[in-house]
Amino acid sequence: GAVVSQHPSRVICKSGTSVKIECRSLDFQATTMFWYRQFPKQSLMLMATSNEGSKATYEQGVEKDKFLINHASLTLSTLTVTSAHPEDSSFYICSAIPRDRGFNEKLFFGSGTQLSVL
Amino acid sequence: LAKTTQPISMDSYEGQEVNITCSHNNIATNDYITWYQQFPSQGPRFIIQGYKTKVTNEVASLFIPADRKSSTLSLPRVSLSDTAVYYCLVGNSGYSTLTFGKGTMLLVSP
Numbered sequence: 001g002a003v004v005s006q007h008p009s010r011v012i013c014k015s016g017t018s019v020k021i022e023c024r025s026l027d028f029q030a031t032t033m034f035w036y037r038q039f040p041k042q043s044l045m046l047m048a049t050s051n052e053g054s055k056a057t058y059e060q061g062v063e064k065d066k067f068l069i070n071h072a073s074l075t076l077s078t079l080t081v082t083s084a085h086p087e088d089s090s091f092y093i094c095s096a097i098p099r100d101r102g103f104n105e106k107l108f109f110g111s112g113t114q115l116s117v118l
Numbered sequence: 119l120a121k122t123t124q125p126i127s128m129d130s131y132e133g134q135e136v137n138i139t140c141s142h143n144n145i146a147t148n149d150y151i152t153w154y155q156q157f158p159s160q161g162p163r164f165i166i167q168g169y170k171t172k173v174t175n176e177v178a179s180l181f182i183p184a185d186r187k188s189s190t191l192s193l194p195r196v197s198l199s200d201t202a203v204y205y206c207l208v209g210n211s212g213y214s215t216l217t218f219g220k221g222t223m224l225l226v227s228p
Contacts, residue, residue: 006161036218043205044162044218093161106152107216109161 002028004096006110013084014118021079021113023094029074030096034107035067038091050077074099084117091115122206122219129225136193138222140206143187151182151189154205156221162205166191193224201226 003026013019023033031052036044048058048069056069066088068080077096081088091114095107123141130136142151150169154162166173168180168189179192193200203221 004161043220046217091159095161106164106167107154107162109154109163112159112161114159 002026002096002098002108004094004108004110006094006113008113009111010114010116012116012118015085016083019081019084019115021081021092021094021115023077023079023096023110025075025096025098025108028096029099030077031074031099033071033077033094033096035069035077035079036093036095038093038112040091044093047079081115084115086117089115089117121217122208124204124206124219124222126220127223127225129227130196131227132197133195136196136200136224136226138191138193138204138206138224139188140191141188142206142208145186145208148210149208150210151180151186152207152216153178153180153191154207156203156205165204196224196226198226198228200224 005024005026007022011019033050035047037047038044046059047062047067048056050056050069050071052071052074058064066082068082071077091112093112094110150167152167153165155165156162166175166178166180168182170182170186173180181190201224203223205218205221207216209216
């Protein structure tokens with residue numbers, strides 16, 4: 001099956017610093033990747049859709065200058081939380097759709113990154 | 119985007135069959151129904167997907183009536199390790215983003 005690797009799994013940082021999270025599709029090429037955020041005991045909330053070679057599409061209410069997304073290759077997308085603050089503490093999850101698959105293709109998810117901002 | 123409604127929580131005991139129903143009244147013709155399982159501090163994991171009638175794999179069955187306005191995930195003989203949140207998603211991931219609903223928290227007790 002398709003594997004999505006997300007790194008790091010956990011990060012603790014000081015307020016004001018930037019944190020980069022990587023999402024890699026290990027055995028398939030992904031034209032499209034998605035970034036979600038999940039607060040404790042809540043559902044996943046879509047933050048942005050990342051398309052290889054183009055700008056990401058952000059959901060309403062998500063600050064694109066704060067959450068920088070780069071999808072420079074068909075196997076890697078990165079999410080950078082810039083000038084992180086305690087309210088950015090959350091569980092971040094990426095997912096990917098294999099390239100050239102049918103429109104009913106299921107999503108493959110990374111294992112998530114727990115971000116704690118002190 | 120088709121909105122989904124699921125029970126917030128369900129309780130069961132080991133060895134029982136669990137059926138979780140999801141309502142999606144405004145499902146579109148080209149939408150598929152997909153169920154995911156999520157354990158705490160992990161990303162969701164695909165369970166099963168269907169378009170109509172019945173689909174079965176090694177872990178679950180998915181029942182979809184003819185009008186496709188609902189679907190039922192059936193987990194046979196659950197164990198403690200099936201305690202998780204189960205999400206029903208409706209859409210076609212290749213052309214539209216998939217929105218997660220609140221999910222169903224299944225608690226399996228000994």
